[in-house]
Amino acid sequence: MSDEEWERFLRESVTGAADAPVEPSARAREVERRLRERPGQPEGWRTYAPARPRYRTGWYVTGLVAAVALLVVGLFPQQVVGWFGGGDGGQAGAPSAAESERPRQAPGAEPALRPTLAQPFRGSPAVHWADGAAGITVPEARATGWMDTAQVARALRRSKDFMVAAGLDSRVLRGERPAKAIALLNPHQKDVQDYLRTALSSTAPTPDTDPLLLFSRFRPGQARPAGDVVKTRGRLTYREGKRGAVEVTADITFVYPVTPAGDRGRDAEVVRTIVRRKVVMSWDDPAKVITEPDTMSLVSYALDMTNGGCSGPTGYFVPPFGTADEQPTDAAHRVDPYDRSKPVNGTRPTGNGCATATRS
Numbered sequence: 001m002s003d004e005e006w007e008r009f010l011r012e013s014v015t016g017a018a019d020a021p022v023e024p025s026a027r028a029r030e031v032e033r034r035l036r037e038r039p040g041q042p043e044g045w046r047t048y049a050p051a052r053p054r055y056r057t058g059w060y061v062t063g064l065v066a067a068v069a070l071l072v073v074g075l076f077p078q079q080v081v082g083w084f085g086g087g088d089g090g091q092a093g094a095p096s097a098a099e100s101e102r103p104r105q106a107p108g109a110e111p112a113l114r115p116t117l118a119q120p121f122r123g124s125p126a127v128h129w130a131d132g133a134a135g136i137t138v139p140e141a142r143a144t145g146w147m148d149t150a151q152v153a154r155a156l157r158r159s160k161d162f163m164v165a166a167g168l169d170s171r172v173l174r175g176e177r178p179a180k181a182i183a184l185l186n187p188h189q190k191d192v193q194d195y196l197r198t199a200l201s202s203t204a205p206t207p208d209t210d211p212l213l214l215f216s217r218f219r220p221g222q223a224r225p226a227g228d229v230v231k232t233r234g235r236l237t238y239r240e241g242k243r244g245a246v247e248v249t250a251d252i253t254f255v256y257p258v259t260p261a262g263d264r265g266r267d268a269e270v271v272r273t274i275v276r277r278k279v280v281m282s283w284d285d286p287a288k289v290i291t292e293p294d295t296m297s298l299v300s301y302a303l304d305m306t307n308g309g310c311s312g313p314t315g316y317f318v319p320p321f322g323t324a325d326e327q328p329t330d331a332a333h334r335v336d337p338y339d340r341s342k343p344v345n346g347t348r349p350t351g352n353g354c355a356t357a358t359r360s
Contacts (some may be wrong), residue, residue, distance in 0.1 A: 072235030096128040098137045099235045099340070102251075106339035109359075114197060115270040118227055120257030124272060124360065125338045126231035129255070133164045136252055145244040146285040152238070152246055155283040158294060159236055159248040167216045167254050167277065168230055175316065178215045186284070186295045199315070212314040213301050216275060218258060219316040226257040226270045233340065234276075246283040247299065252276070253340060260321050269318040272360045274337035276304045278344040302346030306337040306357040334358055 088360030096107075113123035121127040129135050138160055141153035165172070165181035172178045177200060185192060198213040211217060218224075234252030253276040259268045280299035284291050291297065309318030336358045 035118070039287045043304065051235060053172075055155055062182075077152065085349065089171065096233070098130075098135075099233055100139075101235075103340050103341045104337050115226070115257055115272060116269060117266060117268055118258065119146075120226040120229075120270050120272070120296050121231060121255070124255065126233075126255040126272070128233040129233045131229050132168055132232060135234065136160050136163060136250075137235040139236060139238070144238065145240040145246045146287075147246050147283070155246050155248060156236055156238065156297070158296070159250060159281050159283075162281065162296075163250050163252055163277070163279065166214055166279075167252065167275070168232070170225075172215055173218055173256070174220050175217050181215065184295055186291045186297045188290045188292070194297050201317070205313045205315050207313055211315050212275075212305070212308075212313070212317065213303060214277075216254060218273075218315050219260055219314075219318075220257050222316070223241075223258040223319050223321075224261045226259045231255040241299070243288045244285050245289070248281045248283065248296075250277070250279045250281070251344065253338070256317070258319050269321055271307055273308045273317050273319050274306050274357070274360065275308065275317075276337070276340070276344055278302050278346070304335070304337070305346050306335065306355060307360055 006160070009017050082184065107125035107128075110123050110125055115122055115124070139154050141149050141156060143149050146151050147155065162181055162184045165184070166178055169178065169180060172181070182196060185196075187193065195209060198209045199205055199213075205211065226350060232252060232254055233248065236248055236250050238246055238248045253274065256273045256275070257270050258273060263269065278303045281296045283296045284297050285291075305317070307319055309316075309320075311318070334357075335355045336360065
């Protein structure tokens with residue numbers, strides 16, 4: 001290599017050749033990538049673009065619908081509740097839990113809606129109660145008195161059978177003889193057998209011989225059931241009684257929706273007769289008391305009743321059709337028939353002293 005070529009080589013190593021390729025910087029490569037992905041005029045880093053206006057049409061429509069809905073509820077509350085099943089067969093809300101002990105207060109208020117044939121329990125706490133025998137809670141059995149655990153369990157089942165036969169049997173409700181219930185009673189208990197003969201044969205029972213003390217009955221020519229469901233709520237309890245007997249106490253509320261017997265129209269009036277019974281039954285030791293297998297003795301029985309008649313005993317419930325809104329209000333005898341937190345009074349006021357239900 002000549003001296004001139006060596007000198008040119010050294011000079012170009014320092015300054016670079018004129019036609020030598022140049023490697024782009026990292027920033028240049030980033031700009032080139034953005035231009036490929038978003039062609040067009042690039043936006044300056046200090047430029048400002050105003051946001052496009054957003055029209056909230058959905059909120060305006062929702063507000064309008066809500067306002068119309070509130071107006072309809074205010075003008076037609078009963079119809080609106082009816083649209084959503086408000087008040088029948090438990091559709092208005094969750095069913096009440098089974099009663100395992102005496103409640104501490106009355107159930108909450110329901111919408112003030114009249115019962116109908118299609119919804120006979122609407123407007124009533126009973127809408128949340130169980131149907132028929134399912135509403136009677138039976139406790140767990142344990143050995144008590146002269147009975148072992150299995151025998152106590154059977155006594156509890158038979159006690160429930162008695163309350164079902166006395167208060168829910170459709171034939172008994174039509175005024176027929178309560179044969180199934182009577183078959184569970186000790187035939188050797190003279191005072192009860194005398195009561196049964198008098199109560200079920202007399203056309204003019206007294207307060208002490210009224211069959212309604214034990215059995216629910218409506219006169220077929222005066223009232224008929226509004227549907228096939230009777231709502232119930234209550235429980236059985238037990239303890240050791242006299243002479244080692246197993247003493248079972250039933251405290252049950254029955255709600256009977258009925259309508260006039262001669263009115264078959266869709267708009268027939270519906271009245272709820274509400275009955276709470278307390279019956280104490282003694283399953284006696286046959287070694288100490290004369291009795292028959294699978295029968296029990298009655299220790300006591302009493303009832304509270306509303307919308308079942310205010311005149312003297314007739315042997316049947318007499319719903320106040322056509323006069324429910326005309327009954328006088330006696331502040332001294334106002335009762336909530338759904339309040340199970342209070343004890344059963346065991347009385348049936350008559351005449352001017354008839355109790356007035358605060359709700360039905």
